[in-house]
Amino acid sequence: MNSLSIKPSRGFITLFYKEVLRFWKVAAQTVAAPVLTALLYLLIFSHVLSSHVEVHGVPYTSFLVPGLVMMSVLQNAFANTSSSLIQSKVTGNLVFVLLPPISHSEFFSAYVLAAVARGLVVGAGVLVVTTWFGGLSYAAPLWILVFAMLGGALMGTLGLIAGIWAEKYDQLAAFQNFLILPLTFLSGVFYSIASLPPFWQHVSRWNPVFYMIDGFRYGFFGVSDISPWMSFLVGLGCLLILSSITLSALKRGYKLRA
Amino acid sequence: MTTAIRIEQVYKRFGSVHALNGVDLAIQQGEFFGLLGPNGAGKTTLISALAGLSRPDSGRLMIMGFDVEADYREARRQLGVVPQELVFDPFFSVRETLEIQAGYYGIGPSRQRRAWIDEILENLDLTSKADANMRTLSGGMKRRVLVAQALVHRPPVIVLDEPTAGVDVELRQTLWQFVRRLNEDGHTIVLTTHYLEEAESLCGRIAMLKAGQVVALDTTRNLLSRFSSHTLRLRTASDKPAQLGMTQERITQEGTSGWWTCAFAHFDEIEPMLARIRNAGCMIDELEIGKPDLEDVFIRVMQEQSHEQVRAA
Numbered sequence: 053m054n055s056l057s058i059k060p061s062r063g064f065i066t067l068f069y070k071e072v073l074r075f076w077k078v079a080a081q082t083v084a085a086p087v088l089t090a091l092l093y094l095l096i097f098s099h100v101l102s103s104h105v106e107v108h109g110v111p112y113t114s115f116l117v118p119g120l121v122m123m124s125v126l127q128n129a130f131a132n133t134s135s136s137l138i139q140s141k142v143t144g145n146l147v148f149v150l151l152p153p154i155s156h157s158e159f160f161s162a163y164v165l166a167a168v169a170r171g172l173v174v175g176a177g178v179l180v181v182t183t184w185f186g187g188l189s190y191a192a193p194l195w196i197l198v199f200a201m202l203g204g205a206l207m208g209t210l211g212l213i214a215g216i217w218a219e220k221y222d223q224l225a226a227f228q229n230f231l232i233l234p235l236t237f238l239s240g241v242f243y244s245i246a247s248l249p250p251f252w253q254h255v256s257r258w259n260p261v262f263y264m265i266d267g268f269r270y271g272f273f274g275v276s277d278i279s280p281w282m283s284f285l286v287g288l289g290c291l292l293i294l295s296s297i298t299l300s301a302l303k304r305g306y307k308l309r310a
Numbered sequence: 311m312t313t314a315i316r317i318e319q320v321y322k323r324f325g326s327v328h329a330l331n332g333v334d335l336a337i338q339q340g341e342f343f344g345l346l347g348p349n350g351a352g353k354t355t356l357i358s359a360l361a362g363l364s365r366p367d368s369g370r371l372m373i374m375g376f377d378v379e380a381d382y383r384e385a386r387r388q389l390g391v392v393p394q395e396l397v398f399d400p401f402f403s404v405r406e407t408l409e410i411q412a413g414y415y416g417i418g419p420s421r422q423r424r425a426w427i428d429e430i431l432e433n434l435d436l437t438s439k440a441d442a443n444m445r446t447l448s449g450g451m452k453r454r455v456l457v458a459q460a461l462v463h464r465p466p467v468i469v470l471d472e473p474t475a476g477v478d479v480e481l482r483q484t485l486w487q488f489v490r491r492l493n494e495d496g497h498t499i500v501l502t503t504h505y506l507e508e509a510e511s512l513c514g515r516i517a518m519l520k521a522g523q524v525v526a527l528d529t530t531r532n533l534l535s536r537f538s539s540h541t542l543r544l545r546t547a548s549d550k551p552a553q554l555g556m557t558q559e560r561i562t563q564e565g566t567s568g569w570w571t572c573a574f575a576h577f578d579e580i581e582p583m584l585a586r587i588r589n590a591g592c593m594i595d596e597l598e599i600g601k602p603d604l605e606d607v608f609i610r611v612m613q614e615q616s617h618e619q620v621r622a623a
Contacts, residue, residue, distance in 0.1 A: 056463070147397060153382065310324075310364035
């Protein structure tokens with residue numbers, strides 16, 4: 053009866069493709085809008101501060117661009133997994149993903165990789181539109197790519213946790229407003245932590261997002277508050293911890309399978 | 311031959327509610343099986359457990375010999391589920407929805423896949439809507455897409471959870487014709503529905519669930535003959551059953567309308583009945599013969615269960 057050939061890995065590939073297609077179909081909202089937001093930040097902050105501030109010997113506008121790019125990567129990676137999952141849960145169409153023979157690790161990988169993809173697309177968009185502000189160098193391009201992907205995966209995983217946990221949009225909004233936004237805004241996007249009082253410097257070091265932004269910025273200027281290797285290890289450690297939590301929740305079917 | 315679905319001692323609780331309370335069932339390949347019960351009886355919970363959407367507290371479920379937990383990949387490939395709720399993904403067209411669903415089951419792009427999707431679309435009268443976004447479809451069309459999604463990986467076992475709820479007559483007819491054909495082609499069909507006449511005409515065997523337990527399980531024919539009977543309805547001016555020459559237990563009066571109902575098991579009982587009425591000098595103004603139906607069976611079974619529960623309490 054069954055003449056259709058079956059490849060087990062196709063389930064994962066299809067889920068990844070579906071998640072990418074989902075955000076691409078509404079690219080005006082998921083890609084263009086965050087690029088415009090980052091551009092507005094840059095216009096306003098650079099207009100006010102550029103002539104007055106230099107960080108690590110770099111003009112403020114140039115210093116700001118990598119921070120904004122990385123912030124866009126992180127926020128959009130989070131938004132992709134969390135919004136996709138909560139929408140599917142609320143509308144009930146998650147059943148189409150839960151019925152097929154897709155393992156919990158395939159589910160996890162497909163969602164997180166799609167989040168990384170969206171983060172990279174938006175980040176690249178921000179980088180392109182801010183290029184004409186000038187002053188950017190590419191001291192260690194590999195670190196740029198590594199931190200963009202690591203940061204995207206970290207926030208994509210956090211988005212997956214939020215999407216699994218939240219049952220309503222307002223719960224997800226609370227997660228976003230009271231956790232993700234403070235973590236990204238207080239991570240050195242707009243400043244170097246060296247300019248903070250010692251207490252806040254100490255607090256910043258407990259924020260994993262700070263390491264992602266600092267490492268990412270190192271890739272451009274070759275200077276950073278923390279060694280990029282240390283930032284990489286912290287990011288990787290956090291990703292492993294969050295991934296373990298998420299995989300365990302998915303395996304148990306926590307809030308997904310009754 | 312491997313049993314299509316085997317359910318052994320399945321228990322599932324939600325808080326203090328026993329959604330499934332020791333369910334045992336075996337459904338053979340090629341059966342058209344009905345799963346009936348009032349709201350909250352556990353039908354959808356049982357289907358969810360089969361499909362891996364919920365996990366039973368204990369017990370074992372197998373599809374085509376594959377354990378839904380231990381061999382979940384194989385078990386899920388054997389099963390197509392049409393969910394009760396009218397759910398859809400608003401980002402995609404009908405064809406994209408089906409291609410994505412096929413991909414989830416490991417079926418990549420190929421000429422065979424395209425041909426099979428075209429065939430499903432045609433059979434469900436969806437060809438003209440293939441490139442339409444899911445949001446733009448009517449409720450009936452969305453229901454057809456749900457059926458198409460359940461079939462896209464050619465599963466040998468298909469579960470339809472109230473597929474005709476809120477669906478117009480035309481779609482119901484189209485759907486049943488298609489499902490009947492699938493059954494004739496060898497697919498095992500499990501149907502839950504509140505339309506008992508549908509279950510009666512389609513299902514060869516029926517299980518009735520109440521409070522998470524199977525309270526009746528037999529062929530549709532046996533259930534009808536065990537719990538229901540033919541009835542002779544007649545209207546007469548006579549006002550006492552005795553005058554009709556029948557015993558009081560067998561005949562009941564329907565209000566004050568002059569209608570009487572008498573149950574009988576075999577058609578050869580009719581003539582003696584009518585003879586007794588004629589001999590009693592009664593004039594029959596109108597006469598009807600009623601067939602046994604599943605609704606009577608359902609009501610009888612559910613009432614018996616309620617009485618047993620009261621007695622047990």
